[in-house]
Amino acid sequence: MPEFGGRQYLDGRASDPSKLGWMRGAPPPADKRITFEGDSILAFPQIRWSLSHMRELTPSVNVWRGRGAPSHFERYERTTEIDALTITDTDGRILRFDQALLDTYTDGILVLHRGQIVYERYFGALEPHLPHACHSVTKSYAGTLAAALIADDVLDDRKTIPHYLPELRGTAWEDATLRQVMDMQTGLAYTEVYGEEESDIWKYHRACGRRPRLAGYDGPRSLCDYLGMIRKEGEHGTFEYKSVNTDVMAWVMARVSGRTFAQLLQDRLWSPLGCEEDAYVHVDPAGMQMGAGGLCVTLRDFARFGEMMRCEGMLNGKQVIPASVVRDIQSGDHPAKLDDGYSYRSQWWVTHDEFGAIEARGIHGQRLYIAPDAEMVVARFASHPLASAVIGDKITMPQMTALGRMLRA
């Protein structure tokens, strides 16, 4: 059995939720139930079911695709060839592409090359029409919308947050600019360590109604209440990845545009991209939508978003997002280059790799890898046992490289 962080877990095949019988039966037997109250949503192996069924566990708002026909993908299947592709992970282990998918607890993967589907596979509980949790990939959707609103002069990223949200005076964001928030350049007294029960990430989730509250709970009862409690620590101007920044950014967008996050996604992405299915966003107990991690989308619609970014904002015969916005993100020409060689811009990870790739990343293995120089987009959903956005990288990054080189050849 694979081991992560000193604990053993069922492997990708053995943890298949249909084999294990999670949430099967009418009603599901007590020992096979995944419940919000029982706090089992993110537990392993339950997570292998729940990430494809989030709306059955918490409230959600629809992202409507509109009435148009879905945009069409041509298919040029290279399944056998890709499955057999050999990868050497960063530990030196040699494995096949299809084994790498199991080893990273993949729920679904779709590979586009020159806009054609060359590979599409589903595992576990995921089906083509089912939205899967994006977790922090949500941030890249939100950041793209924010950058588009800046390009439209609806927002000004040089303004400080209280210009848009006066109620955040006196908080960490009092003197943070919208740009600093978008690029995670803020100093916040807030910790985000999933493995620690006392970490602020869980206070934040409890406030948002993403985690059950214990009897006698007297903490914040909504996302905005929680954001208003966060104080400054250190200085702004240095990269620190903290999800609450994205919620502040999404709050600014909603306040200024008069449209909710779901409506902005619908207007600016779902409808013009010609998405196949509706998506949805988690709603907090006060009716606010979570911009940092609340989105669930289907694998194909996830790929549509990636293909639009690869094509400098064009898809479905339309300039969906201004090309200048996409170029700014892809350029990597930003002050903050991080220790691992990445930079971070408008809620996207810029790899500076041989394909000029950018990435959207979410915990448990959510990934959108957009590689212009290989004319490739890889959309992947997963339900890895660990709540990390880099878990699996030692397999996933060599996998992306091998695939990009094969397709570019």
Place this chain on the structure above:
Amino acid sequence: MPEFGGRQYLDGRASDPSKLGWMRGAPPPADKRITFEGDSILAFPQIRWSLSHMRELTPSVNVWRGRGAPSHFERYERTTEIDALTITDTDGRILRFDQALLDTYTDGILVLHRGQIVYERYFGALEPHLPHACHSVTKSYAGTLAAALIADDVLDDRKTIPHYLPELRGTAWEDATLRQVMDMQTGLAYTEVYGEEESDIWKYHRACGRRPRLAGYDGPRSLCDYLGMIRKEGEHGTFEYKSVNTDVMAWVMARVSGRTFAQLLQDRLWSPLGCEEDAYVHVDPAGMQMGAGGLCVTLRDFARFGEMMRCEGMLNGKQVIPASVVRDIQSGDHPAKLDDGYSYRSQWWVTHDEFGAIEARGIHGQRLYIAPDAEMVVARFASHPLASAVIGDKITMPQMTALGRMLRA
């Protein structure tokens, strides 16, 4: 201001949720929030917003429409003519059709004549693509599916409930046949009086996660747990409208078919009817779907269901439901004729009126009125202040009669 049950309420126009500002703003101001925790979902005037936004307040499961094109409705608009139609309500008050809609707190109404849309209007928070709560109209969907499963020999309505659900031995349903359950002919120690806080209907809602539980709650924690607690009172064989029967019926369907209620709706109705939008069903804390009142659908898809029933199970070029099932319901040829002249069959109300109409009815004014002899279907959603399935009848029934006569002429 109109008065119901000795209390005054804002009228249909004044209670428009967009005018009142419910759930507007980011976040909505505290005094304009509708929250599950605050138990304001069914309060008036909040209900005028919430019935079009149920999934934003509780967990839900998707009813997928599939990938086909929506079935097409021809249009032959008679809006002006219908708006001006004169109605005399049962109190002798004379009013126009459009005023009658306001007086019954209508959120949306669609009238089909010979399968063409002759009238379609939306009010308040409802939009064409938004699913609205069906409440007990859900029962008629579920009853139609159950009757179809009987026609397919998957279920046998002469069997007693424990034949399918052994865990209900020792409960009220131990010696009730599936047919008695389908026709609400059971003697249950269970009350359903919405106006009484101590009525069992609220215990049932709390068990199902449709109503908040107070601190220290120690009642049943799921739908099936609650159903297992209900004991017999009196004898089976007499009509008494009790929602929990429908949940038992839906539980039988799910157990025997191996498909959830949402999947059955998808397989047997949404996909073959060519519905325009996905629908959704409320999910209880144990993952069970509520067959008695948990469905939310768009107005047009609601009308599609009615038109299929009018056409003896045919729509979209397909025999969607066996004609024998629809004829059995429409015939009214059943032993139990009720005091008001109605009979009740397979979760449908049979009017025995001049059009041979059958009805699906839900609290707060949900109604599907199917009138074969006027070649008419009226689909209506409403958010009336009172939780009654007959409230508004003194206006609505003369309205249906006037409309049917006009269209038949």
